Amino acid sequence: MDFLTQYKNALFLIGVLLSLAIALAVQVRSPLDEAQPDGPSVRLIRMWAMTAVTPLERVTHAIGSGTGRAWSAYIDLRHVRQQNKDLQQQLARVRIEAAAIAEDALQGRRLQAMLGFRESYVGSTVAAQVIGASGSEQSHILTIDKGTRDGLRPDMAVITQNGVVGKLRDVFPTTAEVLEINDQSSGAGVLLASTRIRAILRGTLTGRVQIGSLTADSRIQPGEQVLTSGGDQVYPRGLQVGVVESIAPDPDHQPYTAIRVKTAVDLDRVEEVLVITGTQPDLTAGAQQDLTAAAAQHAADLSAERLPGIYDEQTPGATGASGATAATGAATPPAVNATPALPHPLPVVHPDRFSSGSTAPASDLKPGGANSAPSGQQPQPPQPGAAQ
Amino acid sequence: MMVTRSYMSRREVEQQRFSIPVTVLVPVGAVLLQVLLPRVFAGLAILDLPFVVTLFFAISRRSPIVGTATGAAIGLLQDVLTGQPIGVNGMAKAVIGYAGASLGSRIDVENTTTRALLAFGFSLVQSILLYLIERRLLGIRAFHVLWLHELLRATANTVLAVPVYLLLDYTKHRE
Numbered sequence: 324m325d326f327l328t329q330y331k332n333a334l335f336l337i338g339v340l341l342s343l344a345i346a347l348a349v350q351v352r353s354p355l356d357e358a359q360p361d362g363p364s365v366r367l368i369r370m371w372a373m374t375a376v377t378p379l380e381r382v383t384h385a386i387g388s389g390t391g392r393a394w395s396a397y398i399d400l401r402h403v404r405q406q407n408k409d410l411q412q413q414l415a416r417v418r419i420e421a422a423a424i425a426e427d428a429l430q431g432r433r434l435q436a437m438l439g440f441r442e443s444y445v446g447s448t449v450a451a452q453v454i455g456a457s458g459s460e461q462s463h464i465l466t467i468d469k470g471t472r473d474g475l476r477p478d479m480a481v482i483t484q485n486g487v488v489g490k491l492r493d494v495f496p497t498t499a500e501v502l503e504i505n506d507q508s509s510g511a512g513v514l515l516a517s518t519r520i521r522a523i524l525r526g527t528l529t530g531r532v533q534i535g536s537l538t539a540d541s542r543i544q545p546g547e548q549v550l551t552s553g554g555d556q557v558y559p560r561g562l563q564v565g566v567v568e569s570i571a572p573d574p575d576h577q578p579y580t581a582i583r584v585k586t587a588v589d590l591d592r593v594e595e596v597l598v599i600t601g602t603q604p605d606l607t608a609g610a611q612q613d614l615t616a617a618a619a620q621h622a623a624d625l626s627a628e629r630l631p632g633i634y635d636e637q638t639p640g641a642t643g644a645s646g647a648t649a650a651t652g653a654a655t656p657p658a659v660n661a662t663p664a665l666p667h668p669l670p671v672v673h674p675d676r677f678s679s680g681s682t683a684p685a686s687d688l689k690p691g692g693a694n695s696a697p698s699g700q701q702p703q704p705p706q707p708g709a710a711q
Numbered sequence: 712m713m714v715t716r717s718y719m720s721r722r723e724v725e726q727q728r729f730s731i732p733v734t735v736l737v738p739v740g741a742v743l744l745q746v747l748l749p750r751v752f753a754g755l756a757i758l759d760l761p762f763v764v765t766l767f768f769a770i771s772r773r774s775p776i777v778g779t780a781t782g783a784a785i786g787l788l789q790d791v792l793t794g795q796p797i798g799v800n801g802m803a804k805a806v807i808g809y810a811g812a813s814l815g816s817r818i819d820v821e822n823t824t825t826r827a828l829l830a831f832g833f834s835l836v837q838s839i840l841l842y843l844i845e846r847r848l849l850g851i852r853a854f855h856v857l858w859l860h861e862l863l864r865a866t867a868n869t870v871l872a873v874p875v876y877l878l879l880d881y882t883k884h885r886e
Binding site (some may be wrong): 331332333336337339340343344345346347349350351365368369370372373380383384387453455456457459460461464492493500507528529551569573592 | 743745746747749750751756757764766772774775779780783787788789791792793794795796799801805806809813825833839844848849850851853854857860864
């Protein structure tokens with residue numbers, strides 16, 4: 324009894340530590356369901372805590388975002404004209420790039436169809452706002468304002484317009500936790516864009532992202548794009564993850580290298596995200612229209628660049644158009660109501676009997692007669708208007 | 712017997728008491744701020760407000776049992792919200808609460824310099840405890856301690872602790 328009285332403080336501490344150690348041991352068992360990292364009881368505790376905290380987070384986020392929005396609206400108005408001009412220029416550049424890429428994309432899809440490859444595209448998404456974070460350097464978790472009532476489930480991919488953010492971890496009725504890709508327990512299958520090397524990307528304790536399962540390869544250089552490979556069944560293929568920042572030997576796992584990746588998304592400043600709730604084998608209708616339009620634009624550009632001119636240089640109106648084209652170096656479309664001139668082939672350098680104009684007119688032909696052009700007569704190139 | 716009575720009376724005089732709202736709201740507020748502040752500026756995640764509050768209550772109350780219970784409760788709440796296995800911070804902060812209370816009953820903890828030294832030292836102790844729990848107990852081999860970063864964290868916690876303790880001193884019920 325004296326022993327208990329004398330050491331009651333230490334015994335209490337030991338009792339608390341033992342209880343917590345047992346609780347930890349129960350939690351870190353391998354989960355039966357991969358989609359549910361926590362057991363039912365732990366998940367229930369987290370849900371209660373989240374339910375208690377979420378209203379405060381929502382209020383704080385609303386106040387913060389409202390103030391920030393008012394301030395940024397004022398600041399933005401001062402530069403909106405220049406920004407609009409820059410965006411228009413950027414849009415023009417993007418349209419040209421999209422037109423160039425469209426043909427490759429169509430060709431890629433044809434090849435995939437021939438190979439029976441099933442591509443998955445982002446089919447449906449749910450937009451959500453980030454209302455909280457873990458507040459710890461050991462874990463990188465975000466809280467968003469959508470949950471199971473909005474159709475979210477664990478392991479759904481979370482992205483922004485710039486690239487991958489992470490995946491859903493615990494999903495509650497009105498909120499959900501996003502495990503960011505830089506969390507030490509996070510992982511994703513990735514593909515190095517130019518070398519086509521597949522690898523596994525993991526978060527580190529310091530909140531960075533790195534690929535650690537590759538041996539030294541001189542082809543991998545800083546600046547190479549890193550995309551999702553689709554092999555992990557979480558992230559659809561082709562999403563932007565980031566770029567290779569540095570390559571160095573991994574001291575803990577020789578002979579592998581530690582390839583540090585700079586994420587495309589600034590994970591510390593994520594405000595709005597998209598949760599991918601569904602994928603589909605084909606492009607969405609909107610994306611399909613964009614692709615078709617871009618392909619048509621690209622085909623028109625190619626025609627303008629490669630085909631010979633169809634405007635008659637002897638036609639006064641056409642001459643002016645050609646002259647303008649030559650002067651400006653850009654294709655000038657004819658007027659809508661103008662009568663299009665007939666195209667004519669270039670002059671023949673070495674004419675033969677198959678050359679255009681070497682055959683007598685059809686009205687002069689006689690069945691069974693000698694219909695070839697008289698020998699020694701040089702075929703004349705057709706003259707514009709001769710057939711009329 | 713006389714010595715024991717004298718010692719207990721001295722402790723009773725030096726023990727600080729807090730009202731129930733302060734006892735509940737300050738730790739909860741610290742955990743909430745810890746969750747919300749890094750949303751404003753990500754670098755603030757280096758701070759550990761729950762640790763600062765745990766240490767304050769421990770050295771103020773000077774009761775190892777209460778210090779252990781307070782530390783465990785604050786740590787568990789932090790674990791629930793951070794997505795970590797529940798108990799990691801609970802264990803670390805329970806030890807901090809116990810040690811802080813034990814030390815608080817032996818030295819003068821009203822002095823600002825002493826408080827700063829305690830905050831700095833116990834912040835490093837907590838880093839070591841978290842390392843042991845993550846690496847040895849949970850078997851996370853990838854868990855490393857960046858000592859320079861931990862020194863920076865201890866410094867940041869100390870800088871935070873000094874004014875926070877001065878503010879929290881106003882919540883004490885002196886007898």
